[in-house]
Amino acid sequence: MTSALETQFDTLIDGILERGYGIADDFLTADEVQALATRLRARREQGQFRAAGIGNQNTTVEKQIRGDEIHWLDRAEATPEELTFLDRVDAFVQYVNRTCYLGLRDYEFHFALYPAGTFYKRHLDQFRTDSRRRLSVICYLNTDWQETDGGQLALYLPAEDGTEQTLTVAPIGGRLVCFESGKLEHEVLPATRERLSVTGWLKN
Numbered sequence: 156m157t158s159a160l161e162t163q164f165d166t167l168i169d170g171i172l173e174r175g176y177g178i179a180d181d182f183l184t185a186d187e188v189q190a191l192a193t194r195l196r197a198r199r200e201q202g203q204f205r206a207a208g209i210g211n212q213n214t215t216v217e218k219q220i221r222g223d224e225i226h227w228l229d230r231a232e233a234t235p236e237e238l239t240f241l242d243r244v245d246a247f248v249q250y251v252n253r254t255c256y257l258g259l260r261d262y263e264f265h266f267a268l269y270p271a272g273t274f275y276k277r278h279l280d281q282f283r284t285d286s287r288r289r290l291s292v293i294c295y296l297n298t299d300w301q302e303t304d305g306g307q308l309a310l311y312l313p314a315e316d317g318t319e320q321t322l323t324v325a326p327i328g329g330r331l332v333c334f335e336s337g338k339l340e341h342e343v344l345p346a347t348r349e350r351l352s353v354t355g356w357l358k359n
């Protein structure tokens with residue numbers, strides 16, 4: 156029997172195969188969004204966030220390229236709401252491996268907070284020196300997000316005739332976006348309010 160979760164996983168996988176990206180609008184419930192957003196804020200208040208870097212080791216902080224602050228999740232010290240999220244990711248990884256033979260073996264996730272006005276310029280998530288990132292996964296933790304708040308994820312989709320289409324996706328709480336890390340260039344547009352997410356990579 157197909158569960159609701161598997162239907163959602165199928166939607167994501169079909170989207171990636173057919174269009175290059177998948178979107179699931181209720182990957183998290185409103186309560187789960189609230190709980191994770193509260194955890195994110197608590198960890199930030201405890202001083203656990205760092206300015207995100209660029210490049211392979213994430214060491215170069217370059218605010219003209221990306222202005223978010225991040226905290227890497229660690230199963231060993233995860234809270235129950237973080238574990239619930241990681242377990243769902245785990246189920247997705249297993250489902251992808253059963254259906255798509257991508258051979259995913261590992262994943263890494265971080266909380267991200269973009270202060271108002273910050274952005275992440277157009278980029279690809281795969282590094283030349285590390286091609287183990289296969290799928291990029293972003294799950295938004297914003298309650299009551301309005302179109303006028305900005306902060307969309309812009310996806311640059313190559314068309315068959317060599318042109319490019321830009322699709323913008325609002326960072327609505329509970330929504331999950333997934334795409335192939337080595338293929339799809341994308342960008343985070345500035346928002347007028349704080350923008351929260353949990354972002355990660357499913358890897359070989």
Ligand SMILES: O=C(O)CCC(=O)C(=O)O
Pocket residue numbers: 267275280293307308341342343352354
């Ligand atoms: O938050 C988003 O919408 C995308 C984040 C992103 O591109 C990244 O962290 O590499």
Ligand SMILES: [Fe+2]
Pocket residue numbers: 278279280291341
């Ligand atoms: Fe990215």
